[in-house]
Amino acid sequence: MSTAERPVSSNFIRTMISEDLESGRYDQVVTRFPPEPNGYLHIGHAKSFSLNFGLAEDFGGRCHLRFDDTNPVKEDDEFVEAIKADVRWLGFDWGEHLHFASDYFDQLYAWAIQLIKAGKAYVDSQSADEMRENRGTLTQPGIDSPYRNRSVEENLSLFEQMKNGDFPDGTHVLRARIDMASPNINLRDPAMYRILHAHHHRTGDTWCIYPMYDFAHGQGDSIEGVTHSICTLEFEDHRPLYEWFIRELGIFAPQQIEFARLNLSYTVMSKRKLLQLVNDQHVSGWDDPRMPTLVGMRRRGYPPQAIRTFCERIGVGKGASWIDLSVLEDCVREQLNETAFRRQAVLNPLKVTLTNYPADKVEELDAPNHPQQPEQGTRKLPFSAELYIDRADFMEDPPKKFFRLGPDREVRLRNGYIIKCDEVVKDEQGEVIELKCSADLDTLGKNPVGRKVKGIIHWVSAAHAQKVKVRLYDRLFSEENPDKADNYLTALNPASLQETEALVEPGLLEAKSGETFQFERVGYFTVDSSDSQPGQPVFNRTVTLRDTWAKMKS
């Protein structure tokens, strides 16, 4: 897609970048997406990396993928690979620029020494508790550490001992020597390095001290020549620190820009909570189709283009925004409407017998794969005297605006004949179990003269229909903002997954994993990638169709 055909709505980041280019502050645009490999990516991350890769593309620059792997106890290679796959799935390419903060550990260590020598960093030997107590509060300044004025030589040798593994975890920390009375808490001598005798997924046991985010992120950006370091709002308070390190080190200065993270209704986005949903088995895993993770959405059948459309549509700003889940679902429908082949499937079957159609006759009706795209061809639909329709398409005592089937009413069978309901058969409990209908055999592919039949319903031939497993997914939470509840788990939607069966047209048995179809008048369904067997597809409902009739009723 070229910039010309994409309607690019302006935003404050674009404006800042343009100004930086015009002023000559930077002569190119380099951005980066910097996840920590400690979990799976979710839709919020997609907003971030769509922004970063999109900006780079629009300005003719590049976007790096950098893993901020500075905390070995939480990170794993499994996540590195999963994150790469997710970014690629959305169609973005970092080219040669796959980087890791851990690639810079040597450089970072050298820079730490440089700051010690300049009297800008010191080894503190207070406990974590003492440090917290002496940091002060939001309204009171902190107190200098008793170790704050150690000599450069002592700091140097202590720091080297830290690096050599002479101390256990938590005994010492390297701190930037800034200002314990700063109104910005991030500037009250922030930690630069901590002792962590932990195995790192890439550097192994080479290190037992690891840089903090604040001492690694900006420098990583600088090393890579990142011009615009785009992050979320909570890092706004870190920007002065980001700039302090860059300035003291005298290295290339990127511009940090913050934007508001995505909030989606009826879902939670925090990694901790998503992890708990998985661990406590409220969902089947990170890729459960109800999860807001990209792996979950992929399995749910959300097309990557829909997620990109969503990210563009919601825009980017600095005000905390809440996007309704329906916006995402509309992007999914929009995309799937274009690409999904149409099929017929009945979820709640009600038997229909055509009394004037030969009992042993079978017709092969032609049905388009996509009515708006005739070039997509047709498939054959077996038709016979015994059919199933959906129970919701029949009402014994229909209200005014109902134009489906009822006693003595006519309805069009999708891709087939017009039928009329002559008799309603009930069981002892009075429940409708069968409809006896007559077909107007002169209505295949044409409308009858003199009367209009407005209702159209879908169906399957009883003798030919195949039974498949179907999973109907709904929003994971029933509260708009689950975090508002005392415990977000109480907001879980008990009906978020409904497992059932459907009767589908025979061709659907050969559907391949990952393929998505529109079950006409029902919704979009995708073949589950994990639980389907050859010839035995399991269908996940990706999203329902818009239903103005349902809306009218309520």
Add this chain to the structure above:
RNA sequence: UGGGGCAUCGCCAAGCGGUAAGGCACCGGAUUUUGAUUCCGGCAUUCCCAGGUUCGAUCCCUGGUGCCCCAGCCA
């Protein structure tokens, strides 16, 4: 009565002193063998509030109000 941010239609979001873009939602109407899709039309005399500057303010100034973030040896 610490610091940093944000306030424009139901939800997002342009706008950068010259008289309120756009998208989604919504409401009409048309087409339709999916009550889907598509297509037309409608949808902020007003920009959190109150003052001020100006010929002119959503944009500048002053003072309020509301909301978000920060006290990890997490990122």
